[in-house]
Amino acid sequence: MNLLLINASPRRERSLSRQLANAFLTRWLALRPHDTVVARDVGIDHPPLLTEAWIAACFTPEEDRTPAQRGVLAYSDAAIDELAQADVLVIATPRYNYGMPAALKAWFDQVIRINRTFSFDRAEKTWPLSPLLSSKTLVLLSASGEFEFHAGGLRENWEHLAPHVRTCAHYLGVAPDDMHHVTIEFQEFGDERHQASLQGAWEAARLLAGRLATAPLSPARTAFLEPASGSSH
C-alpha cells in the first residue's frame, strides 16, 4: 500500500496535527512495515497559487503545451502523480478561520485539475464533472483551538473544514464512506478538556490506523469509528 501524507501546519514540533499524523503512521507502519509513505509538506513549502497562465496551460492540450506552460504545471503534475499512486491519503491540518489553511486549499487547487483528476462533460447538464480517480481512503487529522464542530455541536454551523475537504476529496477519488476524521479540540484552552481531547484523538487515530491497515480492502475499510471524545466523522 502507498500512503501520501499532506501536512498543512506551518508549525513544526509544536503542531498537534503533525503529532497526530505521526501517531497514526507509527501505528500503521508497525502493522504494515513494508508500505511506503510519501510526504508533501504544504505547510512549510507552500504550493503555488493559481495564475491565469496556469489555467490557460490546463486547458491547452498536452501535446500543444509550450515548455513554459509545462513549467507552470510542474508542481501540479508532481502532486497529482503522488496522489494517483496513493491508496491512502492522510491530511494533517490546523483549522484556520473555521476552514482549511490557505496552503492546503492551494494544494487542492493544484491537484483538482481537468483531464487529470476530473473529466468535464458539457452535455451533462446537472453534474458535468466526474472524478477520474477512485478507491482512495482519506484520513483527515485536524487540530482546533475551539471545540464542538461536530453535527449537533455548539459550533456545527461554523464547521467549514471537514465538509469542504469531503467535497474536494470527491475529485480525488474518495467516496464519502472512505473518509475518516479524527480531531483534536480545545487547543486554545490548554485545560483538562484539551487533555481529554488529545487522549481521545490519539486513541482514535491508533484505532483507525489498526482498522484500516489490517482490513484495507474489505468492507470494514469503510467502517466508522464510534464517535468518541476527540473523534468525529
Ligand SMILES: Cc1cc2nc3c(=O)[nH]c(=O)nc-3n(C[C@H](O)[C@H](O)[C@H](O)COP(=O)(O)O)c2cc1C
Ligand atoms: C491564524 C490562526 C487561525 C485560527 N483559527 C481558528 C479557528 O477558526 N477555529 C479554531 O477552533 N481554532 C483556530 N485556530 C487555532 C488552531 O486551529 C490550533 O492552534 C491548532 O492546534 C493548530 O494546528 P497545529 O497545532 O497543527 O499547528 C487558529 C490558529 C491560528 C494561528
